[in-house]
Amino acid sequence: MSTLYFTEDHEWISVDGDTATVGITDYAQQQLGDVVFVEVPEAGKVLTKGDEAAVVESVKAASEVYAPVSGTVTEGNADLADAPAAVNEDPMGEGWFFKLTLADAGELDDLMDPAAYESFVKGLE
Amino acid sequence: MSPATPTPTLTGNRGLHIEEPLIFEQGHPDKCGVDLPEPADKPDRLGGLARSGPIGLPGLSEPEVVRHYTRLSQKNYAIDSGFYPLGSCTMKHNPRLNERLARLPGFADLHPFQPEATVQGALAVMHRLSAWLLGLTGMEAVALSPGAGAHGELCGMQAIRAALDARGDDGRRVVLVPDSAHGTNPATAALCGFRVRGIPGDARGRVDLAAFKAALDDGVAGVMLTNPNTCGLFETDILALSEAVHAAGAYFYLDGANFNAIVGRVKIADLGVDAMHINLHKTFSTPHGGGGPGAGPTVLSPALAPFAPLPYVVHDGAGYRLVEHVEGNARPFGRMKGFHGQFGVFVRALAYIMSMGRDGLHRASGDAVLNANYLLARLGEALTPSFEGPCMHEALFDDRFLKGTGVSTLDFAKAMLDEGFHPMTMYFPLVVHGAMLMEPTETESRDSLDAFCDAVLALAAKAKAGDAAFFTHAPRHTPRRRLDETRAARHPVLRWEPPAPTRAAE
Numbered sequence: 001m002s003t004l005y006f007t008e009d010h011e012w013i014s015v016d017g018d019t020a021t022v023g024i025t026d027y028a029q030q031q032l033g034d035v036v037f038v039e040v041p042e043a044g045k046v047l048t049k050g051d052e053a054a055v056v057e058s059v060k061a062a063s064e065v066y067a068p069v070s071g072t073v074t075e076g077n078a079d080l081a082d083a084p085a086a087v088n089e090d091p092m093g094e095g096w097f098f099k100l101t102l103a104d105a106g107e108l109d110d111l112m113d114p115a116a117y118e119s120f121v122k123g124l125e
Numbered sequence: 126m127s128p129a130t131p132t133p134t135l136t137g138n139r140g141l142h143i144e145e146p147l148i149f150e151q152g153h154p155d156k157c158g159v160d161l162p163e164p165a166d167k168p169d170r171l172g173g174l175a176r177s178g179p180i181g182l183p184g185l186s187e188p189e190v191v192r193h194y195t196r197l198s199q200k201n202y203a204i205d206s207g208f209y210p211l212g213s214c215t216m217k218h219n220p221r222l223n224e225r226l227a228r229l230p231g232f233a234d235l236h237p238f239q240p241e242a243t244v245q246g247a248l249a250v251m252h253r254l255s256a257w258l259l260g261l262t263g264m265e266a267v268a269l270s271p272g273a274g275a276h277g278e279l280c281g282m283q284a285i286r287a288a289l290d291a292r293g294d295d296g297r298r299v300v301l302v303p304d305s306a307h308g309t310n311p312a313t314a315a316l317c318g319f320r321v322r323g324i325p326g327d328a329r330g331r332v333d334l335a336a337f338k339a340a341l342d343d344g345v346a347g348v349m350l351t352n353p354n355t356c357g358l359f360e361t362d363i364l365a366l367s368e369a370v371h372a373a374g375a376y377f378y379l380d381g382a383n384f385n386a387i388v389g390r391v392k393i394a395d396l397g398v399d400a401m402h403i404n405l406h407k408t409f410s411t412p413h414g415g416g417g418p419g420a421g422p423t424v425l426s427p428a429l430a431p432f433a434p435l436p437y438v439v440h441d442g443a444g445y446r447l448v449e450h451v452e453g454n455a456r457p458f459g460r461m462k463g464f465h466g467q468f469g470v471f472v473r474a475l476a477y478i479m480s481m482g483r484d485g486l487h488r489a490s491g492d493a494v495l496n497a498n499y500l501l502a503r504l505g506e507a508l509t510p511s512f513e514g515p516c517m518h519e520a521l522f523d524d525r526f527l528k529g530t531g532v533s534t535l536d537f538a539k540a541m542l543d544e545g546f547h548p549m550t551m552y553f554p555l556v557v558h559g560a561m562l563m564e565p566t567e568t569e570s571r572d573s574l575d576a577f578c579d580a581v582l583a584l585a586a587k588a589k590a591g592d593a594a595f596f597t598h599a600p601r602h603t604p605r606r607r608l609d610e611t612r613a614a615r616h617p618v619l620r621w622e623p624p625a626p627t628r629a630a631e
Contacts, residue, residue, distance in 0.1 A: 034610075034611035034614075036611060036614035036615050037614070057614075059610045059611055059614060060535075060552050061552060061555065084615065085615070
């Protein structure tokens, strides 16, 4: 059973035991507009919370995706290289960016749960 | 038929807007613009590398070639054809006097390997330009060689790195960059081996002084600031910022991209700056933006001057001399270019500076700021200025005035094309939503500013009246309508492919 967390930088992280999947939220993809390029980290890359982990480019802007927690990347979503549109169409599913093994599960305590993120986004509008 | 869809013509041409195919689509291998005799039978000296088949070059007659490129040039929009209000790029008039001087054979036909005795005039230009740049900034040393703004940043940050290395301070590897910075700033810092730490802005669009001071520690090598910043605002705390930087043992890099707003009015040295690049092509009116090379000379403070890169020009008893090797106590960090920089741009910039004079430069920066404030004042009611004025050389608006209309900043910009204006900078800086950044420069008269404002105000009224389709279908009158930017980025067609040959009937 996985648990979903969110960051103020509009990333989601779905945690199952000590492994997690990271992507950007529906709000983020809407703000970016059509995504045209995604660069994901390679397996084995060690990330510290807050590090630049991935790059996402849309017709409007290029942005970084930051590591929401520390850990070691186990897989980047290679499909996004050829099909960046998945980030727009299914940001919480097919459009995931990378998976990692958590270094410190305690870092999750700083993140938002779905309800908190929803009200965070409402506050931005 | 509605005005949105004008009657198509048989040719695809619209009046004098010619629908011009690619040159490859027009050419034919049997046509040729020149008529040369076949060479006499000579021994093959190509060593087996002679062409084995056709390479697909288009064949056209000379008038066809001339028309092709003339028609393409007519699709261009440039500062010579109309108002070009890009913020963050300073598109100002390029006086023709500059061009005339740059084309003098003694300047245009030089070779960088010529003996010094034969290029004394050219070295004098570099020497005099250096003196002007140092005079206008109050700084200690200048490197003319950087090829453009970002290259100038690289030069300044390399000097900072060299100074830190010289004092054995290799623990300092963090560079502070505000949120509103030009994208080249963090890129430069990273290229020099620094880590970038972002600094938030405050509600006034300036650097948050408290957050800035809190971020300064003994790991900080330097800070890269733009002043006026990319929101078009003067950093009012700049003295407190530079004092804090120096107290922390770090260096202060000023991004000089917006120097045109303060030239002749602010001595950069008085701000506590250690290094700054000067975009000659922006500040001193040389053609750029796809139309010509830039130049990004970098001025350095006394603390960094010993590390200035080679070469530089000196004047002594024997005349002007290019210093290309270490002399005296100097510890140059290296060179920025194989040769000496964009010499043609030096001539243009010096021609501009000398024809304007000190008083003229002072007037130009004042007029640039006045014009931007005129836009802010005339458009400020209907559009939504992001920060309280007055502004400096550019006026920043965001898309709050479009909220609920179904019209985006991009749609608005497309509609401006139909009105005959190059749109302003869009979606930059990133610190405001749907940014529209306008920089009129001192080039524009009040009449041209009014024509622009009238068009923008009419469009704003139309958007607020609910006519979203008018915007989402714009532009209507350009050679091409709305492009599919997403498809262009996801599936770019980078190369023309000849059509498959028609199959002969079997």
